[in-house]
Amino acid sequence: MGRREDVARLAGVSARTVSNVVSGTVNVAADTRQRVLAAIEELDYRPSEIGRMLRSGRTGMAALVVPDLDNPYFAELARTLIEAARHQGYTLMIEQTDGVRERERELLARADTKAIFDGLIVSPLGLTDDDLSRSSRTQRPVVLLGEESHPGFDHVHIDNFAAARTAVEHLLATGRRRVVAVGAQRTGESSSSLRLAGFEAAMGAAPSASGDVAYVDSFTRRGGAEATRALLRRGVLPDALFCFSDLLALGALRALHDAGISVPEQVAVVGFDDIEDGRYGNPSLTTISPDKAAIAQAAIDALVRRIGGDDGEAVRVITPHRLVVRESTGVRPG
Numbered sequence: 001m002g003r004r005e006d007v008a009r010l011a012g013v014s015a016r017t018v019s020n021v022v023s024g025t026v027n028v029a030a031d032t033r034q035r036v037l038a039a040i041e042e043l044d045y046r047p048s049e050i051g052r053m054l055r056s057g058r059t060g061m062a063a064l065v066v067p068d069l070d071n072p073y074f075a076e077l078a079r080t081l082i083e084a085a086r087h088q089g090y091t092l093m094i095e096q097t098d099g100v101r102e103r104e105r106e107l108l109a110r111a112d113t114k115a116i117f118d119g120l121i122v123s124p125l126g127l128t129d130d131d132l133s134r135s136s137r138t139q140r141p142v143v144l145l146g147e148e149s150h151p152g153f154d155h156v157h158i159d160n161f162a163a164a165r166t167a168v169e170h171l172l173a174t175g176r177r178r179v180v181a182v183g184a185q186r187t188g189e190s191s192s193s194l195r196l197a198g199f200e201a202a203m204g205a206a207p208s209a210s211g212d213v214a215y216v217d218s219f220t221r222r223g224g225a226e227a228t229r230a231l232l233r234r235g236v237l238p239d240a241l242f243c244f245s246d247l248l249a250l251g252a253l254r255a256l257h258d259a260g261i262s263v264p265e266q267v268a269v270v271g272f273d274d275i276e277d278g279r280y281g282n283p284s285l286t287t288i289s290p291d292k293a294a295i296a297q298a299a300i301d302a303l304v305r306r307i308g309g310d311d312g313e314a315v316r317v318i319t320p321h322r323l324v325v326r327e328s329t330g331v332r333p334g
Helices: 004-011 015-023 030-043 049-056 072-087 101-113 129-133 160-173 190-204 221-233 246-258 292-307
Strands: 061-066 091-096 119-122 142-145 154-157 178-184 210-215 240-243 268-272 286-290 316-318 321-324
Touching (some): 004 015, 015 030, 061 101, 072 292, 119 292, 142 292, 154 292, 160 268, 160 286, 160 321, 178 190, 178 221, 190 210, 210 221, 221 246
Parallel strands (some): 061 091, 061 119, 119 142, 154 316, 178 240, 240 268, 268 286
Antiparallel strands (some): 286 321
């Protein structure tokens, strides 16, 4: 394994120039940079990570803070974020909060006082504006995911209102007229509120249709199953369910199956998140598919830009989504 001086000699540059190329903190002419990179490759040069950290004041590590890795959406998004971070030369570590505000606050406070991470990507559920205002972006950059925006912080998300409206409009277009929204929460989480608002907007534009709401405590399979069973016990048999997550939809499918109700012939079901499990269910699940790759790239780009010293105005990035139609809505009601 070569040394910095060996790389400099082979590339015909100074040892300082080699350091500048490795750190990326100083602009180096393109042809010089290419010669240095070629010499690094040929000599298998591996610069000291500790030395680089001391020179740059950076660790090359960032944190991803999510509510729940048991939720396949966050697990799939985490994988995509890790890959995007790797392409930018960063290692991404993961912390789970269970959506508990105190845990979220603790992680922010720790990031501000310890030089472990250069920045954080956070999908918060409980944090308030005041909580985040105590975490200065100039100390440890923070990029937010999810639907709750906070002043002064970069924010990457999809348009939940529009996505929910699209899902319900699809159900109405297939002839469904008695639609229940499964997933509203009484605690006021923004993603739930926006999806409920999108549901209500679509139903309000269809005078011949009637809507109902089934509340849940959490976006889980159990929550979807219990909400659907509660509907059936009340004697409510809709011809469509719009579930605020794929996990809720999978639970709803189980409850409908247990009750001998066929999907989609009697009840159509739409989910939200496009997790892999939904593609292999029986029936496969129609869903709203957020562009996870776009979310990951936008979040990593914003974080790296802030770590690099950009102190411009906070940006709000709305990434694409699409409706993926599968078997759970594929047959018109008879």
